[in-house]
Amino acid sequence: MKKLRILSILIILFIYWSPGWSQRITAGYYGGVNISDIHSGYGPGKWKFKPGPVQGLYIDYSLNRIFGLRTGINYSTLYYEHVTGYQSYGYYPYSSLSSYWPGPYYSFNEFSDFSFISFPAQFRLSVPSVPRLDLMAGIYNAFLTGHSEIYNIIDYKPSKYDIGYLYSIGFSLPLTGRLEASLNARYMTGRKGIDNFDEARHGSMDFTFGVAWNGIPKKRDGKAGYQVQDYQVQDSVSEKIYLIYGGGINASWNSGETDRERYFVNYGPSIGVLVNFLVSPNTSFRTGVSFDVTGYSLRDSSDSFVRYQITDDAYYHVNTNTSVDYLTIPLLLNIQLGSKGRIYFSTGPFAGIKLNARCKGTAYYKVEGAGSYSRYKRIVYDDLEGSIKDNNFGWIMEGGLTTPLFRHMALECGIQYRKGFGEVFDDSYLPENESFYGEGSVFENSSLSFRIGVRVPVKAGRRTH
Amino acid sequence: MILVLISIFIPFCAPDPSIEMLESYSFSFENQQGQKYNPGESINVVLKLTNNKEPAATSFRIVFDVPEGGGSVAQETILSEDADRISTVWTLGPNSLDHKLRADIFRMNGEFVTSLLLTAITLRENAWDAVSADPDGHIFDLAADTVAGVTLMVSGGNVYRQGEKYYLWEKVTDPVLESPRTIEIDSRGTFYVSTWNGELVKSNDHGLSWQKCTKPYPENPYYIFMDVANDDYIWVFKFEYPTVFSADEGVTWRTAGSNLSSVGFGDVFRLKSGTLLFHGSNCCSLNRSDDNGSTWTHIETPGASTKLYVNDKEEIFICNQDGGFAIFKSSDMGATYTRLFGCFPQFGTSMDNIFNKWKDYYYILVPGFGILKSYDLERYEIYWINSELNNLFIDHNGVLIAKDWNQNTIYYRKNSD
Numbered sequence: 097m098k099k100l101r102i103l104s105i106l107i108i109l110f111i112y113w114s115p116g117w118s119q120r121i122t123a124g125y126y127g128g129v130n131i132s133d134i135h136s137g138y139g140p141g142k143w144k145f146k147p148g149p150v151q152g153l154y155i156d157y158s159l160n161r162i163f164g165l166r167t168g169i170n171y172s173t174l175y176y177e178h179v180t181g182y183q184s185y186g187y188y189p190y191s192s193l194s195s196y197w198p199g200p201y202y203s204f205n206e207f208s209d210f211s212f213i214s215f216p217a218q219f220r221l222s223v224p225s226v227p228r229l230d231l232m233a234g235i236y237n238a239f240l241t242g243h244s245e246i247y248n249i250i251d252y253k254p255s256k257y258d259i260g261y262l263y264s265i266g267f268s269l270p271l272t273g274r275l276e277a278s279l280n281a282r283y284m285t286g287r288k289g290i291d292n293f294d295e296a297r298h299g300s301m302d303f304t305f306g307v308a309w310n311g312i313p314k315k316r317d318g319k320a321g322y323q324v325q326d327y328q329v330q331d332s333v334s335e336k337i338y339l340i341y342g343g344g345i346n347a348s349w350n351s352g353e354t355d356r357e358r359y360f361v362n363y364g365p366s367i368g369v370l371v372n373f374l375v376s377p378n379t380s381f382r383t384g385v386s387f388d389v390t391g392y393s394l395r396d397s398s399d400s401f402v403r404y405q406i407t408d409d410a411y412y413h414v415n416t417n418t419s420v421d422y423l424t425i426p427l428l429l430n431i432q433l434g435s436k437g438r439i440y441f442s443t444g445p446f447a448g449i450k451l452n453a454r455c456k457g458t459a460y461y462k463v464e465g466a467g468s469y470s471r472y473k474r475i476v477y478d479d480l481e482g483s484i485k486d487n488n489f490g491w492i493m494e495g496g497l498t499t500p501l502f503r504h505m506a507l508e509c510g511i512q513y514r515k516g517f518g519e520v521f522d523d524s525y526l527p528e529n530e531s532f533y534g535e536g537s538v539f540e541n542s543s544l545s546f547r548i549g550v551r552v553p554v555k556a557g558r559r560t561h
Numbered sequence: 562m563i564l565v566l567i568s569i570f571i572p573f574c575a576p577d578p579s580i581e582m583l584e585s586y587s588f589s590f591e592n593q594q595g596q597k598y599n600p601g602e603s604i605n606v607v608l609k610l611t612n613n614k615e616p617a618a619t620s621f622r623i624v625f626d627v628p629e630g631g632g633s634v635a636q637e638t639i640l641s642e643d644a645d646r647i648s649t650v651w652t653l654g655p656n657s658l659d660h661k662l663r664a665d666i667f668r669m670n671g672e673f674v675t676s677l678l679l680t681a682i683t684l685r686e687n688a689w690d691a692v693s694a695d696p697d698g699h700i701f702d703l704a705a706d707t708v709a710g711v712t713l714m715v716s717g718g719n720v721y722r723q724g725e726k727y728y729l730w731e732k733v734t735d736p737v738l739e740s741p742r743t744i745e746i747d748s749r750g751t752f753y754v755s756t757w758n759g760e761l762v763k764s765n766d767h768g769l770s771w772q773k774c775t776k777p778y779p780e781n782p783y784y785i786f787m788d789v790a791n792d793d794y795i796w797v798f799k800f801e802y803p804t805v806f807s808a809d810e811g812v813t814w815r816t817a818g819s820n821l822s823s824v825g826f827g828d829v830f831r832l833k834s835g836t837l838l839f840h841g842s843n844c845c846s847l848n849r850s851d852d853n854g855s856t857w858t859h860i861e862t863p864g865a866s867t868k869l870y871v872n873d874k875e876e877i878f879i880c881n882q883d884g885g886f887a888i889f890k891s892s893d894m895g896a897t898y899t900r901l902f903g904c905f906p907q908f909g910t911s912m913d914n915i916f917n918k919w920k921d922y923y924y925i926l927v928p929g930f931g932i933l934k935s936y937d938l939e940r941y942e943i944y945w946i947n948s949e950l951n952n953l954f955i956d957h958n959g960v961l962i963a964k965d966w967n968q969n970t971i972y973y974r975k976n977s978d
Binding site for chain 1: 575576577578579580581582583584585586587588589613666674675676677678
């Protein structure tokens with residue numbers, strides 16, 4: 097905490113003692129809650145999403161109206177809870193997950209927490225709309241300041257240092273001439289193992305409310321610095337760029353080549369934001385970011401909770417949903433059709449960055465011996481993150497209708513088809529890995545989404561200073 | 562933003578992993594597995610049904626059948642209704658050693674649940690029947706009193722008395738019977754038991770009560786080898802110890818002269834002339850003593866001899882393992898030998914109970930080969946070839962009990978004549 101105070105003072109001094117330096121610097125404070133999201137790799141059981149505190153100070157340097165750099169200091173505590181169990185040995189169908197040992201099961205919970213001071217460095221892309229949209233990505237260095245755990249493992253040593261990636265999305269609104277409020281969401285994923293025993297990595301999502309002051313630097317004549325918040329003064333709506341805040345229901349399925357008829361549809365949300373750049377009156381380029389849940393469901397007899405797999409008689413009857421969460425970045429060509437451009441069609445590739453993966457549901461099984469018979473119901477929740485490839489690439493096609501909304505806005509309503517290319521499971525997960533290429537893919541992503549989006553205009557901005 | 566939060570977290574909302582037992586049943590026969598019966602005997606079979614989850618019983622349909630043994634069951638299908646036990650009568654087949662009764666359990670809707678087996682064996686006349694169950698499967702030694710009609714067996718560190726049937730055994734308990742190892746009987750009907758602790762225990766009342774003898778080697782805490790000679794002397798051997806003998810049922814002990822010793826088993830016979838003949842497990846150790854064991858004179862034997870037997874005519878029979886197994890006879894106190902029989906066993910080993918006599922016939926065990934039968938020890942017929950045999954006993958009724966090399970199987974043969 098002493099280090100934190102010293103760093104905070106240094107940042108504040110840096111901000112205040114920059115007379116007439118630049119009006120492009122903004123300083124702020126944020127605080128909120130983080131939700132732990134450990135990246136556990138392989139292993140059975142459920143990692144609960146536990147809340148913890150997060151707060152920090154930042155300074156932001158604007159390169160121009162759109163781009164900027166942001167850094168600061170961040171303090172957070174991540175709380176982890178792992179719900180898993182011990183199963184005694186029994187019949188064992190192949191799987192790296194908890195379906196491996198379907199013997200008697202004894203559940204228990206493991207708790208741990210990690211406190212960090214971290215220093216993020218992000219590149220910012222801002223869309224000058226109302227509210228202003230900030231998209232940021234970067235890295236962070238984190239230093240462990242506190243830790244506790246209940247494992248009681250001899251020689252257990254948590255990693256003292258972590259480095260990772262940081263993705264943010266935020267909205268900012270002006271409060272007064274110099275103050276603005278912001279609402280931010282961040283996703284952090286560490287790259288180092290959390291301790292000297294396993295390869296699990298730290299991760300979290302945090303949601304913060306912040307206050308920023310952009311009037312700190314003053315002109316040398318003592319007047320306040322000019323206003324860089326373009327939306328505050330005589331802005332006009334951009335003809336070239338607009339935003340689309342959209343979301344919908346995602347019906348996804350497994351279009352793999354192996355036993356694809358055994359799998360059923362899995363439903364999940366799809367939500368995100370697109371930036372539309374007008375190329376010609378009827379043609380535009382779209383990109384952005386969205387959160388999508390894909391996957392499939394399995395309601396069949398199987399030796400595995402996750403996939404259809406049978407050796408002799410199946411051991412389980414499963415009813416599970418296997419889901420993979422992606423951060424999707426599309427690159428779309430959009431064409432407006434019809435006399436008033438009411439019909440639109442978009443197509444293009446996308447890149448998916450895996451965030452989480454899980455298999456959850458129920459499994460029924462029976463244990464028979466000579467003169468004994470028992471039947472069990474198993475609540476399944478297995479972390480699949482280590483079994484899924486980090487990225488997924490594919491193609492998107494979307495069509496729909498556009499309806500004007502208020503003065504400068506519009507409503508988009510459409511159907512989107514998305515097809516991922518190639519195997520989603522990591523090779524290490526597939527038991528048939530050695531002959532994999534001869535047997536076809538096991539899991540490929542496909543989805544059909546019903547989406548609704550709202551077009552929001554972007555301010556063109558005319559500086560008045 | 563709220564919508565984003567909801568969208569992100571809804572997929573993670575799920576119950577914690579857990580397990581719930583929906584139903585559990587156990588079914589077991591109250592009859593012991595592998596029990597021995599007479600051919601054709603009827604057994605009252607009781608099947609117990611247990612609901613491991615609920616106190617209330619569940620109805621099942623139980624279908625019995627006899628997959629092995631050729632027997633029958635009185636009632637093939639029984640509905641348990643709310644009973645926690647059902648019973649039926651199983652009649653064993655007349656011609657098989659092994660018998661199995663199978664119970665298939667079905668739900669009332671016909672769904673198969675599980676099945677279980679009840680096994681039994683019936684011991685036949687004039688046939689070798691293998692038994693691997695305790696206690697007789699692990700027999701270590703046996704002695705029979707044909708006069709009193711008593712047979713005692715040592716198995717698994719306990720003494721057992723043969724029961725109503727020759728394959729039924731009852732444990733004999735007595736405070737001094739601690740870790741029994743071998744058992745012998747003298748001509749007066751006194752049983753002697755040597756223990757793993759080097760003690761010697763005797764019973765003069767057919768095994769009802771037991772008394773400790775004087776310890777042959779007082780300082781020795783480990784097992785000894787014991788032989789009761791035809792003159793009722795007790796001889797005790799132990800590697801690196803001098804051979805000792807007792808003429809008074811183990812009260813006092815004398816040390817044999819001439820450093821007489823054996824590494825394991827030893828055989829001692831008294832001739833009518835008073836001469837003693839001895840042969841130990843160690844090769845070629847035939848000796849005679851004409852002064853009641855004080856001094857011993859070595860007698861040459863053919864090849865690597867390891868076993869001595871003296872018949873009622875005081876003819877000497879020697880077994881050796883040169884080129885397999887051979888029996889030699891000498892009628893002139895070892896001056897000359899005549900080879901009577903030879904064969905090639907699967908393995909060679911030390912020889913314990915080799916010559917066994919019942920009524921007019923000898924039954925000679927050849928370890929790793931089988932059993933020979935002879936009337937006069939001059940001519941031998943192969944009685945049973947079984948290369949896994951290692952020892953042979955005969956109970957007081959003449960039932961042959963052969964022991965397998967695997968140490969957990971014996972073979973009974975009750976001859977009808």
